Amino acid sequence: MRVRIGLVGAGGVGARHARTLAGFDDVELVGIADADPAACAGLAAELGIPVVDTVDQLLQASLDGVWLCVPPFAHGELELRAVRAGLPFFVEKPLAADLAVAETVAEVVAASAVPTATGYHWRHLDTVARAREVLATSSPRLVGLTWQDKVPPPAWWSTAALSGGQVVEQATHVLDLARVLVGEVVEVHAAAAPSSAPGRDVADATTAILAFASGAVGTLAATCTLAAKGRAGIEVAADGVLVELTETSLRIVRADGDEQLQPAVDGRLAVDRAFVDVLSGRPAPPGLVDYAEALCTHRVACAIAESVRTNGPVRVGASGR
Template sequence: MTKLKMGIIGAGGIAQGRHIPAYKKLSDIVTITAVSDLNPATAAGVAKENAIPHVFSDYHDMFSVVDAVTICTPNKFHAEISIAALNAGVHVFCEKPMAMTVTECEAMIDASRKSGKLLGIAYHYRFMKDSIAAKRVITENEIGEPIVARARAIRRRKVPGWGVFTNRELQGGGSLIDYGCHFLDLSLWLLGNPIPVEVTGTAYNKLSRMPGQVNQWGDFDRENFEVDDHVTAYIKFDNGASMLFETSWSANVKSDEESMSISGEIGGIDLFPFQMNQMKHGMLLNSEADWIPGDDDAGIPQAMNFIKSCLGDEELIVKPEEALQVSAIIEAIYKSSETGKSITLR
């Protein structure tokens, strides 16, 4: 069986915690051939621990020994590295968000089309069992045409105190671009990927700057905290659907919450956990799934889809044009917050 030769660019937490373990579990179809990181000691350590044969200080030198790369760098470098890899004839699997701006996303897509190589984006919430069940229910018209989506990705005092998560220059934003983006992507996918046409949003930078901070995920510099820690938005789509959205790293709430619901013409769904809500036989019925098939680790089916797509056996579930729409909404939310006005996208 043909194996895909994979390179890792950026050997930090997400590479070590999600992508490398997933590829090792799928060793019958992929082999990790090379790794690169700005910190040579990090790259060398990851290579030794995972028996990766090639270590490069310059990621460009990796392209001659791999078929594909997984990009796990800060957001600022997603477009630059993706375009370089695609132009070198290498498939790209890029961590979310796709890039810092819509313009960068468009350049990445253009490079993919010109090179004929695949560009995948790591929105792994689509591969969760609840998400797959919800998509199946919607596709089989169990709720009718989706009308309204509601999404909340809320953490109680959990600002990531490590890495560069609070660095605006390197990341482009905070809770929205790091965490909430998953729920924007999942909502658009479940709604059938409608085109966003109007966005109203507010991004806050207050909670994490308050004195006397209590943070469950490590220390951070509150006085120089420069990204959003709480965001709300209302989004309209070209097909008449709409979305209510909220995300936070620092909410003063009772507990963390990850939830989504979609109301359709004849029924609705909730996740997480998955539940279907219907009006049938003169009754209002709510049904939960006793068991949903699939892998509990969404990183496994995500990796498998990208690998098999590169090998010509599947199609990408997360298409770059869809990921671009997520970035367009993110960009519009930030612009709406800055201007105090709704942003028209079409």
Template sequence: MTIHVGFMGTGNFSKRHADILSERRDVNIAAFYGTSQEKADHMAHHYDNARGYDDLVKMLDTEQLDAAYICVPPMSHGSIEQELIDRNIPFFVEKPLSNEADMPADFARQIEGKSLITSVGYHFRYKQNTQTLKNFLELQEIGMITGKWMSGLPQTAWWTDQEKSGGQFNEQTIHIVDLLRFTAGEVKEVYAVFANTVLGKNENDITIADVGTVTLTLESGVIANISNTCVLPPHVHDIGITFYTDDGILSWQPDRVEHDSGTVLEEYNDRDNPYEKENETFIEAVKTGDPSEIQSDYSDALKTQKITAAALKSAHTGQVVAINGDGGA
């Protein structure tokens, strides 16, 4: 059985996923949809038999797709998802789901009504060290959690526009928010403070906050704090999440987990490629009709999206924002 796949978007993440899928004999990369015919054709020429389109409806009418990948900026979501849902085409979508949460909530209801297979690109869930972390946490009592995404400014024009990207907490730090949910449970309340301390002084067209800190109360009663900044020099970063428990300190970073029990320091390293695993899992779900191995489907990812939306609301109003039982603000 060959799965015919179409891509929406012509950026780095479309190519990352397409390169992985191109190694599979059971996948045919059929088409790319881009904002221009030139961009779409440029991506398509890298893959045998793929064609480029600058018209989404024409692409979907022409190609008999079994699955689709949505790899577009936060502000570009909407019509793509709706077309795929209407046509019952399973899809993988890169995070975040949008620059807000209301539209994804509507899509989630439609997806659930159709039992449509979906997967969302929270690739850290597929890493072995994340499973190692979860295994440790099952044996420990969490008291407090701190997370961080400290980095430089991506060289992408739309990224510094708050209305387009939703800001760093929505576009990057959302990975840490998702790990928090994945390992420690759902969030009950959010309080956020954001500011522009450095970047706005030098470049007037930057409308995102360049620093922020968010306090989250989990349903379990655990308190967490997640902070971020994008003022660092290029290629300098500090990304991770730390759990303070009754058995010591558990620290996760993208390639390792450390467990400090006070007497023994254990370190678990890995260099696995979670992008390969998330692609394999999604394609197998489409082939078999069984999505049980998918680590984050659209409805689950919506809960993460609503937390970042609540943080933006809190930063704007200065108030604590409650998250309701289904993950909504």
């Protein structure tokens, strides 16, 4: 039996998921809907699937699941419609541009039996599993998170009210890793270098101090002023070991030498495979991040954004409602 999937949002990441899903023998990609139907035409023609005029029409197409690949500002109603239709959904990160929308969706998802998954694909990397294993027995104390990047092409990205800003939209991947490797962040205190670019109100750079429940401390440093993506990753210093992790590399430094690894898993493919497996009735693979789990990461990112706005420390989860 093939899993029937619909796609909402035919932009950069929607196209990536569509091509991945179309490559799975056990998936039937039923149709694509987009607020701008013209945006779907090329992708639909490439994959030989129909453009569906409205999201509601797509949701009524006897689907087994829907992939929601829309920008941060477009979340909320789409997820609620999927839940009302009893339809499992995959949603790209971030969950929303702010916290209130994500908290509302999370409540509705929790009250339903609808399975969910999110686009935190780094969690599927075998290198993340190895880093987790090392740090589980060595008490992390100091964490460094970095996201050095350019301004991405979509126009909405440069308006903080639409994208959530760089920390919510991009650095959320490394905040998620910090939670996986070190545990919950309980308080943040952030500052930002305001935008120096006309027409962009997303900060040039953001830095934050993070306090973890375990007593570990950390920093986040993010900038979008580069011409191309620079370093994005996490460094964790623990008892006698340093772990340096990016999407493409893992280095574990101990007194007796270094261990260097590259992922054997393609996280971008694995994240789709994992949710298709769930929709096929197989157990959830370990890397799968459901909506409730992703919300915990989104709360940290939103707390950092709020700390910048209020110029003071913010307790994670105590803001944004």
